Amino acid sequence: MPYSLSTTMTNLPPGAVTGPPTGRGRAHWLRFSPVQPLFRARAAGRLAVLAYHGVTDPRSFGAQLDRLRRLATPVSLQAVERAVAEGRPLPPRSVLITFDDADRTVFTHALPELASRRIPAAAFVIAELIGTDQPFWWHEAEFLARHGGRARSLGSRTEPGRLLAGLKALPDPDRRRSLHELRVSADRQAPPQEQLRPEDLRVLRGSDIAIGNHTLGHPSLSRCDGTTVRAEITGAHLALTQWLGEAPTAFAYPDGGHDPRADAVLRQLGYRLGFLSDQRLGPRLPAHPLRISRLQVDSTTSIRRFDTILSGLEPTLHRWRSSLAAHG
Structure with missing residues (x-):
């Protein structure tokens, strides 16, 4: 029977979907909610793609990685590409780690934690910032x-x-x-922010962190005309190809929303994967490889909350409540 948000959230034990809407006790309540095992079991048959930005707390990030190794099967970007190409679902409990924007903490903080545990990942970079000290x-x-x-x-x-x-x-x-x-x-200019350099991208790639396209300047593509959409994707594609010696094959949409014009450009350039930020789990064999769902997470997220994001419970509850609010 297809998964239904309303069915899942309404046909649950009494009290299962009530509890503190906000506050420090929410993560504890969700993790030990009677529905968490149901969501965790369902998540075993799904693909969880985690979308980080920077890593501000390496110790907390390392604890999350240790949790992943116990609960899940970390997979690489290349493994997802192979699954799509061969039509074979990924293993149960597959998780792909990704980073959007890719500030220097991906190199200084995330890379050591990932490498020490031999966990692969993917970093989507804003091409016009590479090798500069320009802030986001x-x-x-x-x-x-x-x-x-x-x-x-x-x-x-x-x-x-x-x-x-x-x-x-x-x-x-x-x-x-x-x-x-x-x-x-302005009275003052923004302080510089050291960005990744081309040589850093090559080190990341050599350490099992694939490099993907996140446009030239991170615009909201829905607010761009067709010429700009093409220029943003193609310009970044050419720059990354020059720096890496090979063309990128994965793209993450700025602000996480799908754009059909971008989809067309990506297909023409030979991209195999595209990632949203829609707070959802996806199928272990992506049905739409250029529209793969992701879950937002932060390196400072507690393990209790991390568990409920990974299972899909917290994102589902958030969407359910937003749906109720929208309908009055």
């Missing part, structure tokens, strides 16, 4: 706004959440123009 644009925008930066298109929106939402909602040329206005009007 969303960090820069927040800093500039705190130091007097203004942009006409944003009005008085200087609170970080509203500011970033406003920038992401703009057509991409307007986003870039607004960033320029923030730079020229």
Whole structure:
């Protein structure tokens, strides 16, 4: 019988889906909820792709990796590609670790923890930042706004959440123009942020961390015209091919949302895998290789919460509650 969110969440033991909606006790409650074993059993037949950004706490990240080795089967990007090519599902409890944006902590913090446990991973990089000390644009925008930066298109929106939402909602040329206005009007410029270098990418690849495409400048593709979508993907593809000596075959969508125009470009370039950030588990044999689901996780996430993310319980509960709220 196909999996149904509403069916799963309503046909459960009394009290199974009630509990603290927020707060420090939530992770404990979810992990020991009567539905956690049900979700863990279901997850055994699914593919969990974990999407990290930076690794700010190597010790906590190492504990998560140790947990994965006990509960799951870490797999490589190449193993997922082979499963798709051969039409053979991955092993039960398969988990792929990925990193979006790939700041230097992937090299300095994540790599040693992964290598010591022989766990593979994949890092999706923003090509125009490689070899620079340019901060990520969303960090820069927040800093500039705190130091007097203004942009006409944003009005008085200087609170970080509203500011970033406003920038992401703009057509991409307007986003870039607004960033320029923030730079020229701010009292101080954002501090530099050392990024990965081409040689770092080659070291990561040689250490079983595959390198993938995350566009040139990390725009919201839905706010780009077709020419920009193609330029963002193709420009990054060419740069990565030059640095690595081989073409990348995997792509992660900026902001995690699928774009059919990007899908078409990826197919033309020979990409085999594409990753979303939709807070879902996927099938062990991906039905849509350019739309593979992922679960967001942070290196500081507690083991209790990590378990409920890995099983799919916390993401499912979040979607269920969001659905209830949307329907009144």
